[in-house]
Amino acid sequence: MNDTVVTLVGNAATGVEYRETANGGVARFRFAVTPRRWDRRNSVWADGGTSFYTVCAWRNLGANLTASVNVGDPLVVHGRLRVREEAKDGQRRTFVDIDAVSIGHDLTWGTSAFKRVARANPVLTERPADASAATTAALSGGAPGVTSGATDAGPVATRKPVHTQPWLSEQDESSAPAGQVAAPTGPL
Numbered sequence: 791m792n793d794t795v796v797t798l799v800g801n802a803a804t805g806v807e808y809r810e811t812a813n814g815g816v817a818r819f820r821f822a823v824t825p826r827r828w829d830r831r832n833s834v835w836a837d838g839g840t841s842f843y844t845v846c847a848w849r850n851l852g853a854n855l856t857a858s859v860n861v862g863d864p865l866v867v868h869g870r871l872r873v874r875e876e877a878k879d880g881q882r883r884t885f886v887d888i889d890a891v892s893i894g895h896d897l898t899w900g901t902s903a904f905k906r907v908a909r910a911n912p913v914l915t916e917r918p919a920d921a922s923a924a925t926t927a928a929l930s931g932g933a934p935g936v937t938s939g940a941t942d943a944g945p946v947a948t949r950k951p952v953h954t955q956p957w958l959s960e961q962d963e964s965s966a967p968a969g970q971v972a973a974p975t976g977p978l
Contacts, residue, residue, distance in 0.1 A: 794871040796888065798823050799896055802863045803842060808856040817852030819859070821845045821867060821888070845869070847890040854907060855893055864896035 800823035808817045825838040845867055847855045859865065869890040876883050895902040 795869070795891075796871045797866065797868045798843065798888065799866050800824065800864075802859050802861055802865055805861050806856045806859050808852060814849040815852050817847045817855045819845055819855075821865070841886075843867075844885065844887045845890050845893070846887060847893060850907075851890060851893065855890075858895075859893070864899040866894050866896050868892040 798821065800821050803820040803822040806817050806819045808815060821843045822840050823843065824840040826835050827838060828834075829836045846852075867888055867890055869888045869892070872887040872889060874885050874887065876885065
């Protein structure tokens with residue numbers, strides 16, 4: 791994948807508009823980013839030109855964004871950069887969009903209180919009854935019912951580590967030695 795991933799710091803320039811589509815809900819808003827530079831000559835901070843982006847957030851991120859963000863809120867937006875050109879009335883216009891992966895309040899300028907949203911599908915949030923025992927065993931180097939050395943019966947059964955960190959991909963887990971959980975290799 792050759793996407794350009796960016797992280798922008800700025801302010802919500804418009805209210806968040808949410809609508810349902812065939813691919814799930816989507817929230818959109820305009821995002822203003824104004825760079826500030828120190829002017830040594832006058833010993834003051836000076837604002838640069840403001841850049842505007844259209845930010846799109848899909849599914850759960852979009853729904854949570856709609857309930858959390860107001861006009862003027864300082865935000866940090868992380869996502870894929872999309873540049874598109876359109877011709878209208880004989881003029882070519884360029885638009886820059888961000889397909890958001892993550893959005894949060896910029897805590898440099900204030901405080902925020904996180905509130906977890908209950909998911910509609912309880913299977914996604916419930917842990918199996920034996921998950922805590924399996925997690926403890928995996929982190930301690932062994933798993934219930936699996937031996938750690940070769941026996942007369944043949945090779946040892948190998949067991950995949952318990953998936954305890956949601957940011958780990960299948961590839962990250964398979965690279966860890968048996969009975970251990972791999973450390974995350976990408977951005978958190």
